[in-house]
Amino acid sequence: MAARHGCGVSYFVTGTDTGVGKTRFSCLLLEALRAEGVAAAGFKPVCCGDRDDAVHLATASGGLAVEDVNPIWLKAAVAPLVAGMLENRPVDPAYLLEAFRRFSAMHPTVIVEGAGGWRVPLAEGYDMADLAVDIGLPVIVVVGNRLGALNHTILTVDAIRARGLEIAGLVINHLADELDTAAITNKGMIEQLTGVPILAEIIHGQDFLEVEPFLGR
Numbered sequence: 001m002a003a004r005h006g007c008g009v010s011y012f013v014t015g016t017d018t019g020v021g022k023t024r025f026s027c028l029l030l031e032a033l034r035a036e037g038v039a040a041a042g043f044k045p046v047c048c049g050d051r052d053d054a055v056h057l058a059t060a061s062g063g064l065a066v067e068d069v070n071p072i073w074l075k076a077a078v079a080p081l082v083a084g085m086l087e088n089r090p091v092d093p094a095y096l097l098e099a100f101r102r103f104s105a106m107h108p109t110v111i112v113e114g115a116g117g118w119r120v121p122l123a124e125g126y127d128m129a130d131l132a133v134d135i136g137l138p139v140i141v142v143v144g145n146r147l148g149a150l151n152h153t154i155l156t157v158d159a160i161r162a163r164g165l166e167i168a169g170l171v172i173n174h175l176a177d178e179l180d181t182a183a184i185t186n187k188g189m190i191e192q193l194t195g196v197p198i199l200a201e202i203i204h205g206q207d208f209l210e211v212e213p214f215l216g217r
Helices: 022-035 052-060 080-086 093-106 128-135 149-162 181-194
Strands: 003-005 008-015 040-043 046-048 072-074 109-113 121-123 139-145 167-174 198-202
Touching (some): 008 022, 008 149, 022 109, 022 139, 022 167, 022 198, 040 052, 046 080, 052 109, 072 080, 093 121, 121 128, 128 149, 139 181, 149 167, 149 181, 181 198
Parallel strands (some): 008 109, 040 109, 139 167, 167 198
């Protein structure tokens, strides 16, 4: 069941790896929720490298200021822990949590998009999983549908369960038009091996999302 903030539902979106389509899915979900009259807004705690993910989320949230959507932007395209070291600007977990609390106080539904995968290090002794636990929302796992997805999904699901968080479901994201044998068989096998429901399957180039599975009804 999704966490309810006001009249809406909120989630933490993670992925089986970097580049699996977390931002694409999060934007489609925001647009679908807002089309249903849900005042949904995206939150990207940390960006490394360019800030495109946060810009897309801000646009999908109805045109919010990117600085509100993304409180920490590090310019090096590496893990936040490393980027913070390179820029002499370490990530402060307390600052991230306070930024999230301020943001969620203004928006009844928040879609939080992590950076990279589940265990990406943010600061010394603190990673994305710790942030997700501190925020406390149900987790949606975006699966990049390619060879290796079974292993990555099982590892991610096991790691989330080990932290005691609810897994709301999986989203299968097709990364290419052409599907090989692994991509064709992954969907059925992932659901069977993890016991986690698939909430959506996003075809390459798809520009809409059926919102019903995400409303927590």
